[in-house]
Amino acid sequence: MIPVNDPLLNGKEKEYLLQCxxxxxxxxxxxxxxxxxxxxxxxxxxxxGIAVCNGTVAIELAIASLDIQPGDEIILPAHTIIxxxxxxxxxGAKPVLVDVDPETWTxxxxxxxxxxxxKTKAIMPVHMFGHSCDMDPLIALAEKYDxxxxxxxxxxxxxxxxxRQCGSMSDVSTFSFYAxxxxxxxxxxxxxxxxxxxxxxxxxxxNLCFLPQQRFLHEELGYNFRxxxxxxxxxxxxxERVEYxxxxxxxxxxxxxxxxxxxxxxxxxxxxxxxxxxxxxxxLLLNNNVPFNAFEWAKKLSDAGVxxxxxxxxxxxxxxxxxxxLFLNEHYPVTENLARRGLYVPSGMALTEEQMEKVxxxxxxxxxxx
Ligand SMILES: Cc1ncc(COP(=O)(O)O)c(C=O)c1O
Numbered sequence: 001m002i003p004v005n006d007p008l009l010n011g012k013e014k015e016y017l018l019q020c021x022x023x024x025x026x027x028x029x030x031x032x033x034x035x036x037x038x039x040x041x042x043x044x045x046x047x048x049g050i051a052v053c054n055g056t057v058a059i060e061l062a063i064a065s066l067d068i069q070p071g072d073e074i075i076l077p078a079h080t081i082i083x084x085x086x087x088x089x090x091x092g093a094k095p096v097l098v099d100v101d102p103e104t105w106t107x108x109x110x111x112x113x114x115x116x117x118x119k120t121k122a123i124m125p126v127h128m129f130g131h132s133c134d135m136d137p138l139i140a141l142a143e144k145y146d147x148x149x150x151x152x153x154x155x156x157x158x159x160x161x162x163x164r165q166c167g168s169m170s171d172v173s174t175f176s177f178y179a180x181x182x183x184x185x186x187x188x189x190x191x192x193x194x195x196x197x198x199x200x201x202x203x204x205x206x207n208l209c210f211l212p213q214q215r216f217l218h219e220e221l222g223y224n225f226r227x228x229x230x231x232x233x234x235x236x237x238x239x240e241r242v243e244y245x246x247x248x249x250x251x252x253x254x255x256x257x258x259x260x261x262x263x264x265x266x267x268x269x270x271x272x273x274x275x276x277x278x279x280x281x282x283x284l285l286l287n288n289n290v291p292f293n294a295f296e297w298a299k300k301l302s303d304a305g306v307x308x309x310x311x312x313x314x315x316x317x318x319x320x321x322x323x324x325x326l327f328l329n330e331h332y333p334v335t336e337n338l339a340r341r342g343l344y345v346p347s348g349m350a351l352t353e354e355q356m357e358k359v360x361x362x363x364x365x366x367x368x369x370x
Contacts (some may be wrong), residue, residue: 002355004307005180006348008248009234011241016233028207030229032236037190039239040175040183043158045168046192048199051232052206052225055154055176058189059087059124061225062150062172065191065201068093068121074150075115076124077107078315079335084124084152085315089324093121097316099332103270105129105283108334109137116141122148127156127166129344130182130249130280131269135161135169148172154189157182158246160276167192172202177231180348182245182280183238185231245349246278252351253279259360265290265370266363281347283311284363285338290370294343297366301345304362311342 020026033051041049052058068074070092076084078097085095098111106128123142125133135151142149149170153159156166157175167173172195175181177188191202204210209222238245256279260268267285271277286294298308314335316327345359 001302002306002346002351002359003348004309004344004346006350007179007184008245008349009237011237013234013237016237017230020230020233025229028226028228030232032229032232033227036185036232036235036239039236040190041192043165043239043242044153044173044175044192045165046173047194047196048192048202050191050199050202050206051227051235052189052191053227053231054187055174055178055189056083056086057223057225058174058176058191059083059150059152060090061202061205061223062174062191063087063091063093063122064205064223065172065193065198066122066148066150068148071119072121073117073119074122074124075112075120076315077126077335078330078332079105079128079312079338080126080152080315081154081312082315082318082320084126085321088124094119095315095326096120097327097330097332099334100128100338101134102334104131104134104272104275105269105334105338106131106133107138109134109141112138113141116145116147120145120147122150124150124152125170126152126154127159129269129283130156130159130253130278131271132156132159132161132166132275134272134274135164139169150174154181155280156278157280158242158249158276159278162274171195172198177235180281182249182278182349183235183242184349185227185235185238188227188231188235248349249278249280252347252356253277253282255353255356256282256345256360259356260284260363263364263367265367279347281309281344283342283344286341290341290367294339294341298343300366301343301362304365306346306359306362308343308345311338311344313339
């Protein structure tokens with residue numbers, strides 16, 4: 001079976017992990033944490049990086065660091081992971097959904113303005129599968145209505161929009177370093193900002209809101225979202241080779257595009273001239289003339305030795321949110337189609353050209369005659 005994701009850990013990851021153990025620095029108190037934060041912030045181009053234990057809590061922390069109050073509304077795409085809405089709900093705010101663009105599968109700015117109300121406090125664009133959102137219209141809306149932008153860049157390490165790094169175009173942005181991400185720490189995440197106040201709040205909330213002048217005295221309800229020195233050690237080793245990792249990803253994207261570009265029955269994610277796509281994962285969308293859906297297709301591909309993953313299931317179709325009375329009777333047709341007809345093929349950092357060719361053969365075989 002060709003795995004859907006396999007990390008590449010053949011830099012100095014082992015050496016740095018052994019160093020943590022030899023030195024006894026295994027908690028979040030350790031030199032690799034600061035080093036990883038500084039390296040990643042420099043890479044993204046932000047003043048601050050606050051490392052945390054995963055990308056889901058990075059979103060919650062980003063929201064906690066802003067002046068978002070219970071009842072405030074945050075607009076986000078319906079086509080994303082549940083983490084984005086969870087952070088909003090857990091802070092007492094209300095997630096408000098919009099559909100995504102049928103070509104790039106990212107947040108549709110034209111839809112965002114229709115959802116802005118007096119309660120709207122922020123927009124949360126989510127860069128999708130390594131392709132940036134169209135940020136300029138969103139930035140213009142944020143300026144017009146005095147809104148924050150919280151940029152979820154979990155899937156877009158090194159991706160750019162009009163030459164600007166994803167994660168550097170907003171008040172606060174977030175990343176994930178889960179094992180399937182371009183830069184990984186196994187589990188991990190980071191909150192990025194240029195704003196000193198937001199950074200200070202994020203650091204405080206990450207670490208239980210201990211008061212600097214008196215430990216174990218707390219004026220606010222914080223979290224323990226700390227990352228360990230062990231995870232950060234892996235992150236430092238990854239960052240030492242980040243340009244190589246990005247080159248590998250872009251080469252993968254190019255090769256898959258060549259292999260699938262003229263295949264009948266599927267549509268690929270559109271790549272805009274303003275985007276540097278880093279192909280975090282390579283998505284395939286079944287056209288309407290194909291007589292099976294993504295789940296049936298995934299089974300056929302699995303039988304042929306190719307592991308795949310479906311796209312995100314729409315946020316407005318999540319029973320967990322319906323129980324809260326959220327998104328009932330809402331419809332976002334592009335998102336719904338992506339969920340039912342999209343999947344991504346093996347896209348891990350360790351994937352070889354030979355494996356990509358095998359994946360392509362299997363995909364072609366399942367679509368023969370279409
Ligand atoms: C867009 C997006 N945001 C947030 C997350 C959550 O990150 P984590 O899995 O590290 O909690 C993910 C995870 O894949 C993601 O794809």
